[in-house]
Amino acid sequence: MKSIDVSADDNLEFLDIIKDILENKEFQKLSNYEHHNSNRLQHSLNVSYRSYKISKKLNFDYEKVTRAALLHDFFLIDNYSITKYNRLKTLFNHPKYALDNSLRYFDLSDMEKNIIVTHMFPLGRYLPRYKESLLVDFVDDYVAIREAYYSKKSELSAALSFLLVFTFNFIFK
16 A cells, blocks of 8 residues: 655644654554554554544544554554464454553543544444544554555545545534
């Protein structure tokens, strides 16, 4: 999946919101972990940036969305070096691991905590309490599918984009 260009002037606000997270040495280690056809840091940036753009358009709390979306996969377990059983456990438990890591390094609001811990809804143990939580959950799914199937991007991407925008316009208008 193509990396997001966050160097343009209109994206300086996005970078300003997440600057402290991107500078954190532990968080930077996410670049060492494979994730779909990318790495976990790039995946998290993709989810954060798309969530930022959509949440601004929908008048959601875009700063909290942007930060929590960036932190949603902040766990340092290499899924490719563990057994299939442990990989399955990590699938269900990694939102809690990401929240625990995030709390070690950053002050989080209740909304940010909920966004992180519920981003795998309905697979996880926690329920989304905010529309922002559902947004990040949907965007994470969308980005993961795009990353996993990037070679078939044209048809799939168009369909997923339409579905995502339609769903949020329908639910929150």
